[in-house]
Amino acid sequence: MKPSGYNLDTTFAALADPTRRAILARLATGEATVNELAEPFDMSQPAISKHLKVLERAGLITRGREAQRRPRRLEPGPLTEATDWIERYRKIWQANYQRLDALLREMKSAQKKTVDALVNEKPKPRKRKRP
Amino acid sequence: MTKTAPLRVSTPTDRDAVITRVVEAPRGMVFDAHTKPKLVQRWLLGPPGWTMPVCEIDLRVGGRYRYEWRSADGQSMGMGGTFKEVVRPTRIVATQVFDQDWTGGETIVSTDIVEKNGKSTITTTVRFASREARDAALQTGMTTGMEAGYERLEQLLEEITHG
Numbered sequence: 286m287k288p289s290g291y292n293l294d295t296t297f298a299a300l301a302d303p304t305r306r307a308i309l310a311r312l313a314t315g316e317a318t319v320n321e322l323a324e325p326f327d328m329s330q331p332a333i334s335k336h337l338k339v340l341e342r343a344g345l346i347t348r349g350r351e352a353q354r355r356p357r358r359l360e361p362g363p364l365t366e367a368t369d370w371i372e373r374y375r376k377i378w379q380a381n382y383q384r385l386d387a388l389l390r391e392m393k394s395a396q397k398k399t400v401d402a403l404v405n406e407k408p409k410p411r412k413r414k415r416p
Numbered sequence: 417m418t419k420t421a422p423l424r425v426s427t428p429t430d431r432d433a434v435i436t437r438v439v440e441a442p443r444g445m446v447f448d449a450h451t452k453p454k455l456v457q458r459w460l461l462g463p464p465g466w467t468m469p470v471c472e473i474d475l476r477v478g479g480r481y482r483y484e485w486r487s488a489d490g491q492s493m494g495m496g497g498t499f500k501e502v503v504r505p506t507r508i509v510a511t512q513v514f515d516q517d518w519t520g521g522e523t524i525v526s527t528d529i530v531e532k533n534g535k536s537t538i539t540t541t542v543r544f545a546s547r548e549a550r551d552a553a554l555q556t557g558m559t560t561g562m563e564a565g566y567e568r569l570e571q572l573l574e575e576i577t578h579g
Contacts, residue, residue: 297549378423381462384461385439389440390440
């Protein structure tokens with residue numbers, strides 16, 4: 286279950302900032318230089334560079350080879366692992382509660398039988414939700 | 417299948433994730449289903465194909481619990497913790513840490529059960545070690561993923577909204 290290549294903590298820490306998320310969203314549409322990335326944010330280039338460093342360390346982005354522009358691009362690997370984790374978490378809760386529903390139906394039915402026996406009544410036919 | 421009740425997720429404070437679900441049963445039964453190993457093993461299983469061969473619960477303040485799951489293809493997963501509050505049939509608070517530590521440190525999980533008109537609302541509050549850990553688990557990854565056009569995340573949000 287443990288992700289092989291990336292550290293989820295690092296990924297999540299990198300994602301826990303709105304500017305960095307916006308940068309990733311921008312890079313999802315294609316590579317961009319630091320200047321291009323700084324533009325929409327009303328932030329200084331050093332401030333953007335700081336965010337880029339965090340994203341780079343988390344393996345979420347890489348730098349292009351072009352010496353001058355060095356465009357940043359999105360690396361989907363760690364993001365996919367992070368979202369896989371969330372999907373698993375969500376699905377687990379959902380599947381669990383569906384099973385809990387079934388279990389509780391069964392417990393209620395069992396309890397009713399016991400109560401019926403205790404008060405010595407003829408058990409009434411119960412409505413069944415499922416065929 | 418009968419219609420499934422919605423599963424609600426919210427983030428009322430920095431470190432909390434709150435999951436709410438209504439079930440059609442009185443609270444005593446719901447409490448048992450959360451605390452008796454034989455019952456817990458029936459539903460707390462996660463994805464399809466997983467079973468829970470180990471379920472040990474020492475239900476008292478300071479008592480420990482240990483859960484282990486196994487998948488059909490041989491994967492395994494484990495977690496455990498210590499009970500901090502046990503109030504039958506309304507509240508359970510326990511620490512929780514996965515062996516693989518997916519959650520960025522120990523979480524504290526509170527389960528509150530409120531009964532009304534024969535139905536019980538189960539409110540599970542997961543307090544993460546940090547805001548970052550929680551955001552990562554619940555919001556950030558999802559938002560980013562959506563923006564990045566990850567298809568299955570839309571499906572995921574669909575599930576959150578409509579249960």
